[in-house]
Amino acid sequence: MAAGHHGNHQGPGGAEEAEHSTLIQGRYRLHELIGRGGMGEVWRALDESLGRRVAVKCLKPAGQARDAGFTRILQERFRREARVAAALQHRGVTVVHDFGEHDGVLYLVMELLDGRNLLQVLDDARRHPLPVPDIIDIAEQVADALAYTHAQGIVHRDLKPANIIRLSDGAVKICDFGIARLGHDIGFTSRLTGTGVAMGTPHYMSPEQIGASGEVDHRSDLYSLGCVLYELATGAPPFDLGDTWAILVGHRDNVPEPPRATRPELPVDLERLILDLLAKAPDDRPQDAADVGGRLKALRAGTGSPHTGAGPGPARGTAELPGWARQLTTGSAAASTRSRHTVNAPRHELTGAWSTRALQAGPRPGVLTELADRHAEGIDLARVGNWRQAYDLHTAVAAARDHAQGTEHPDTLASRYEAAYCLTGLGRTEEALQLYAYVGETRARVLGPDHPDTLAARHEAAYALGLLGRHLEAHQEYAEVLAARVRTTGPDHPDTLQCKHNLAFNLGRLGRTAEAHTMAVEVAEARTRVLGAEHPQTLVTRFEVGHLLGASRRWAEALDVYRDVAAVRTRVLGPGHPDTLAVDYEIGICLGRLGRSAEALTLYENLVEARTRTAGSTDAETLRARHALGVNLGRLGHWERALAEARDVAAVRERVLGHVHPDTLVSKREIAVGLGWLGRWSGALTVYHEVADAREQVLGPAHPDTLTSRNDEAQCLEQLGRSAEAQILYDRVAAQQQNGPQRL
Template structure:
């Protein structure tokens, strides 16, 4: 797009100030009114994109325009205009002079912001949320990258791309057709993660996560493991912010913990109530704590509610890094948020990220296409989460082919795309093709990344699964045995990935009829998982079921009954009594009773 381009004979694009995988933001001149504005453009998509993917992107872009244009408040970015120019949707907004909270933390080297700034930001965002909620708008993606602090101290909420409008806006709320991520894991409420209906109190929870991060330097649940982040939101009480930063005022500590209550009913009633608490605390009054959570005896922390387990789709969710990158990943692990940068693409510094799109670095001429492919890669994963495996397979094949052409066969991103191709093939039952791809990816990763790289291990593990699915259990056993040795050497015997490999080893032993060995392996893995993950963690429960299976094959039905009963009880607690897995566990229990001659 040339710098002198004129949109609709009115908006002259002057300088690129933000770029993402699917769009750009330009500083522009509104020649009709003689004022500077920001113009956000949805970049054209090529024929390689499927229609559903393109439609959702365009609808999400239109939603942001319509929702933001319906809001008139000093704490919300002003939208001036929206339209299309030669098939390209564009959005004209006020030009903001400032930084988003993510950028402010990065510029501060991940140190928390000054206390007075934190309190002021909390009050201003609460005021803006109160207005948007009264208009029937739930943002649903509140995070540091979507909150701007201007040079004059004004705070504004940005990016209403996945907001839920009231019925008066006149748009469909179903924008998840292609599985685009509806929220950011580090800032999602428990009900949002569980796929339940959300209301304004979900935004309050997300705001609690944001305030926690800007006050302490890290979000409340800042783990690398996706499951740990999601479980943290679900049922782990957050540490009070003052345990990380003693200078924070006591009222702020209470406000944030109330916002982070697991049950929506235990949070402040609304953003207006929240703002009153902040004002009272800031001015020295005693804040009315309202319906906040009852403290657990002796801790001062909110209670752990009994909630159902996280839905199955969350198991494949990638936590990534929080928007600020407050906790760098281990040196040997590639950063999933880094995208196509580093030594593989001769990148130059990127324009500031707008928070709406995937951030990429400027670089060689193919950089825009690479960024688009990164978005396509994520969309393919999301299609898989929805169970649309044939569509996901097609997306990943196209991404793999184009990355192969642009980056070569040995590039980590090409291999990542091929890995996803293999995974979708497996889900479609095409295990011979999946196995061949996994083995090839593992071989190249060992050469490029090293034999002990986590990505190399991951491909080897999936190859073991493929061998087992094809009935080649003796070969699978050897793959798992060598993987257990390597995982134990590099990560330790109790590491989750070591235990996952040992579980595969035990399953292979059972399929070969070596049930005494399989039972011993399953018992050891179950004990380690229970100690490190807890008795109700899905991996622990799977291991306990494997123990029960081994006991059954050895004819030890009384012991098997006890184990199956424990599986059923754990699944009832976490999944509910009517979940298919709970019912299957009850059926296993009934089968044991039949073998024992019981009714």
């Protein structure tokens, strides 16, 4: 067993530890010392209140902490940092259960882990470097955890092998978030001269941590990760010079020896990533952990991994844990999903079919390779959401390829395709649709109508049509692409199933719910057979099955489906992952529709807390959860609380989204509902009227939501005894409804 943290030295584990039975705060019984380091000790303990085994880290302040004023400051900083650590909810971060102070000792209660830290792993191997698949697997998991924590604005500051634990099942967890800064406060710093050196461990410190003027941000953690990977790959850290000051000077001034100088079999791309992470200037390193993760995934696909075997791409028919699971993102509602058809085929040779001017003059040596590298860089930028930069880069590469290879060369079209993908990410869907249409038509002429790249462009065009609400046109496009996919690659090919999934989604948006449900069930069964029951694409389709069951008011069946999906995501991703929380939201909807509002209320209270902790109080999903919480408060008759919740949510949405945004208006309508149930009809009428006017302005007088709001107004007028005015509104609604459904 291993604690949530390992110090650099293990405790002796003799009779003294066996006999120790200190009880902290009347709850945590310390049993065995399992780690000791500069900042304190780690004990295996029992939480006697819950009966679970935990690790307790005891932090002992240095002598200056005896000063009462300093002690108060230290205690407050400890509480702040411990709250930060406790709020982190990610499978790659050690869970902090509790914290406090006992007899002058600060303590953290953490999960007790079954594994070894990387320092111990290397020592067990007698400092021999790890196999390449293990290095990539560990690096990918650490990068994923850092991407999460950095998104929360949290920098580790002391990432090192001793703070990274590999569990017996292969999972990796980072320990001691917030503790490095806390250690500086306590007095256990790594300063060598008294000034000028920030907190950190010398072998893994970034250059900016060494100088007092250096600004430390998330890129410092990436440098430390580079040091860790260098050590895993070679058996020694990059500047293993013995003298501490020489180590620091090495980080600041020296160029590290390339890892392949001592281990030639290392993949070139892995060496390049490690050296990029070890760049002296933060601006010269990868700019975020998600970028690092993307490069590692590409490397894993090329070299094999311990999860998927040696071949490129995922193994068919396997669950692929945990590699694919770390990329599972679906959003909070059932949705059509974008296929990512990036052209990875070998670069096309120049022929007269595409470019006569290229044959006449020819590009300068190396230009095509340079453009291919820039194209790949654009894909990486898009992968981490840098849509503007990615779009600009793809547009520039497309222009250069046009000049070098010709307007209709497949490489030029590939860059146009990626530029269109970025336009969708930027919300410029109409422009994206036009560009996809151009690429699809040109590819059909140059490559053939059934070529995979032609079908990829047409698929994305259909997706854009759906985003624009043009579902009938999207349906026709999806249907034609699906027929071609079945004809060319077969009914069970992943691309065929992706198209069929989106076609099912689109059928639902056309109101053809029964057909959509039948097709979604077929896709879910096929994906289960081809990809496995726990593959993310299988789960996305099952999520859509649940949504369609709900649309058919088959709430009990929908609840069963959502709960199955939630169980898998909880096991694979953890209970606090956004995708797990997305299913929880839908479970709450089902419970409310089934009249089980008390259960729904409890679920939404927990969901609001989790969303606030992970995404913030103004996040759209947090506000959706709060809205649903208010609805269930009303269903249970707690109208004062429901009204207060609706007002709070409406105020935030108005500030963040604007006063006529549909979500803002939904919240305002909920305010009116609450006022009505409390008998405050005059106030309700004012709000209903405001919502109806706003919807009429934005959606038009005949939109169903506008008509619903006018009906609300009329009912309010009746309650106030103003029946004649109510009848006028009812007549207006009836007249609009006689015009038939409006195409929006």
